[in-house]
Amino acid sequence: MAEEEGNCKRSYEDPWPPVRGDYRVGNANAGVAVVTLASPLFPQGAAIFGPCKTENLGVEKIVANVISNCNIRFLILCGVESKGHLPGNTILALHKNGIDEQGRIIGSRGAIPFIQNLPPEAIARFQEQVELIDCIGLEDTVQIEEQISRYNRLAKPYPAKPFQLIERKAASRKIAFGKGDLFFGAGVFMGYGRLAC
Amino acid sequence: MFRFSREQSIVNVGGVKFGGQPGELPSVLCGTIFYHGHKIVEDDEKGLFDRTAAERLISRQAELSEETGCPSVLHIYARSIEAFERYLEFAERVWSGPFIIDSADAATRSAAALLASELGYADKAIYNSISLATEEKEAQALLDSEIDSAIILAYNPAEPGVDGSLAILETGGTLREKGLLATAREMGLVNLLIDPAVLPLGSGAGSALRFSVAAKARLGLPVGSGIHNAVSSWPWLSKKEMAVRKGCDAAAGAMQLLAAADFLLYGPIESADIIFPAAAMADILIAEAVRDLDIAPGEAHPLHRLV
Numbered sequence: 001m002a003e004e005e006g007n008c009k010r011s012y013e014d015p016w017p018p019v020r021g022d023y024r025v026g027n028a029n030a031g032v033a034v035v036t037l038a039s040p041l042f043p044q045g046a047a048i049f050g051p052c053k054t055e056n057l058g059v060e061k062i063v064a065n066v067i068s069n070c071n072i073r074f075l076i077l078c079g080v081e082s083k084g085h086l087p088g089n090t091i092l093a094l095h096k097n098g099i100d101e102q103g104r105i106i107g108s109r110g111a112i113p114f115i116q117n118l119p120p121e122a123i124a125r126f127q128e129q130v131e132l133i134d135c136i137g138l139e140d141t142v143q144i145e146e147q148i149s150r151y152n153r154l155a156k157p158y159p160a161k162p163f164q165l166i167e168r169k170a171a172s173r174k175i176a177f178g179k180g181d182l183f184f185g186a187g188v189f190m191g192y193g194r195l196a197c
Numbered sequence: 198m199f200r201f202s203r204e205q206s207i208v209n210v211g212g213v214k215f216g217g218q219p220g221e222l223p224s225v226l227c228g229t230i231f232y233h234g235h236k237i238v239e240d241d242e243k244g245l246f247d248r249t250a251a252e253r254l255i256s257r258q259a260e261l262s263e264e265t266g267c268p269s270v271l272h273i274y275a276r277s278i279e280a281f282e283r284y285l286e287f288a289e290r291v292w293s294g295p296f297i298i299d300s301a302d303a304a305t306r307s308a309a310a311l312l313a314s315e316l317g318y319a320d321k322a323i324y325n326s327i328s329l330a331t332e333e334k335e336a337q338a339l340l341d342s343e344i345d346s347a348i349i350l351a352y353n354p355a356e357p358g359v360d361g362s363l364a365i366l367e368t369g370g371t372l373r374e375k376g377l378l379a380t381a382r383e384m385g386l387v388n389l390l391i392d393p394a395v396l397p398l399g400s401g402a403g404s405a406l407r408f409s410v411a412a413k414a415r416l417g418l419p420v421g422s423g424i425h426n427a428v429s430s431w432p433w434l435s436k437k438e439m440a441v442r443k444g445c446d447a448a449a450g451a452m453q454l455l456a457a458a459d460f461l462l463y464g465p466i467e468s469a470d471i472i473f474p475a476a477a478m479a480d481i482l483i484a485e486a487v488r489d490l491d492i493a494p495g496e497a498h499p500l501h502r503l504v
Contacts, residue, residue: 038233084300116355184407187415188410
């Protein structure tokens with residue numbers, strides 16, 4: 001992991017990225033991450049790159065992996081949009097507007113643009129740490145790599161600790177079997193071959 | 198296996214029956230055509246495609262349906278209403294069963310619902326889907342259409358899991374003023390098919406299985422899912438060879454059926470050759486398992502055709 005200048009002693013913690021997904025890791029000390037949306041593109045020079053086809057869980061993974069590496073200061077959105085889902089539009093909206101009290105990403109035109117696994121501080125950190133570079137529609141790998149080089153030169157590590165998301169664990173509940181032998185949740189029990197509520 | 202205490206409703210769309218007690222009816226298998234990235238599509242905005250290849254795929258699904266006894270539905274995905282017009286015109290010539298209207302774009306879905314009504318196909322159409330994202334404009338379009346069958350997507354990002362999915366259906370949970378079931382009925386929808394909304398593996402895909410059991414126990418409505426999405430979104434598996442991926446696809450479908458599902462949105466219609474045998478096998482095993490629970494499968498069931 002990288003030792004950095006300023007207030008950020010360590011830019012990221014191993015293992016990085018913390019959230020698994022359909023992406024490839026380049027040089028984790030680079031200052032740029034790239035989202036290729038629905039296009040199968042493989043640009044070089046970024047800390048991480050990969051597609052994003054959904055406007056909810058996919059966006060959450062990007063945020064989690066970006067804010068856990070202080071080196072990343074620019075997020076390039078390129079490739080073609082996943083129609084209807086519009087993750088590119090949704091990332092732009094999340095960065096600009098955040099979410100409402102129900103978790104809906106304000107201003108997104110995606111189909112079901114909700115955030116369920118990110119605390120408000122993570123979204124605030126995403127908004128502060130990275131600048132979005134809107135190249136949606138661009139599929140030319142050479143041009144994308146030019147953008148990566150350009151913003152890598154501009155990037156300085158974010159002066160704070162990496163933001164690590166802690167996986168939310170379900171609250172422990174005492175299961176009362178009551179009238180049945182098996183418990184399916186939601187008040188559903190099974191006793192001797194019959195399921196009942 | 199088990200029998201639900203609650204009466205299980207059976208929905209009939211265009212002659213295909215969904216629902217009932219586990220083991221009572223064969224599973225309904227819905228293959229998708231013209232999906233995003235489908236190789237037979239040449240222009241997904243205009244709806245230009247290889248008609249010969251499309252007809253071959255649709256015919257294959259019909260053949261497998263006839264052979265196994267598992268009824269099938271044509272799941273039509275379109276990016277634009279112009280494409281939908283072409284797809285529907287084509288489907289009407291080569292497919293006699295019910296079909297699902299689907300698009301990621303709400304305006305396209307709404308227009309397709311109205312188009313299907315105008316063309317006289319409403320009684321064979323299943324709208325995919327009603328969800329927490331359904332807004333007034335889409336609801337009005339459905340009300341204006343003659344479509345009375347829809348998939349209800351129980352996705353609840355505010356409360357992931359079985360309880361949250363049931364809440365979005367029954368009460369709206371914390372996200373809506375009323376449940377999606379009541380909302381759907383207000384739109385004139387009568388035949389409601391419940392879909393738990395399958396998440397990626399590792400993000401909660403498994404809850405779709407328990408949800409299916411719990412939802413049927415509580416609501417008595419037909420339930421099914423697109424569990425193939427959990428398989429296709431698994432990066433580890435995507436690096437494996439085709440036979441391995443197909444094996445997992447078939448296994449996931451069978452697991453969903455064992456968890457009381459009545460239908461599968463099995464993904465690309467090209468998967469018909471692996472899904473129909475797996476589903477038929479699951480149907481036979483389930484029917485045999487509930488034989489002494491006073492559940493008798495009908496004559497068309499795979500139990501009476503394949504063994």
